[in-house]
Amino acid sequence: MTELRSEWDDVGLASRVWERQTPDGHRVDLRVHVLRGERLVDLTALRDFLGEYHERDPAEWHLNEFPHDDGAGLHDDVQAFWLVEPGVAVSVLTLPEFSESLLPTARSIRADNTDAGQ
Template identity: 60%
Template structure:
């Protein structure tokens, strides 16, 4: 569970050190879970899941604009592909997927593309569901 969402699966080859954080940036609150591994150079983050909450997250375009600023992306040079997350439209590239769960609430899943492939990114994103959504039992994240 992370701020009202079940994370029902994660890629199998990611780090097993798991940490949760809470933060805020530009009037949007973040609940974040990070999976990382220890390396010779320190730590490598393999997977991050953010649950974002803020009034400015009104639709997918507003979410994209917010994440463009937050991740310091060039809006003209960020090729995103549409995907469906349940009844919500989402956007993804090779390292992240995001969607608006409802106005004011969004999810952003980010992976290290050297560690996790595009198919695993999408499978992980689709496995993040709001509590009570799509039934079934949740599996504990690693």
């Protein structure tokens, strides 16, 4: 596991990355980002930020709702995200071959363990 910190468009990201060695180098299997920023006021603002950050076309980014203990979240096949509270959000990304574990992994993350990189 590797911990990273970055900032993009006034949102701080504290990230944990799980990777494995492959014959060709390394491959990232899972990324968990804790996002902090004033612009993250609701789930719509979080979706808009992540769409810009990941360069997703809003018309082609099909998301479904999922329940999380912190509130409603959104997901596709490889990413799940939700607002912990205004200004704090979590995003979980994985590879398509691990899509079955995406929502169970996301639901296992609780507000009391989202202090990565604080």
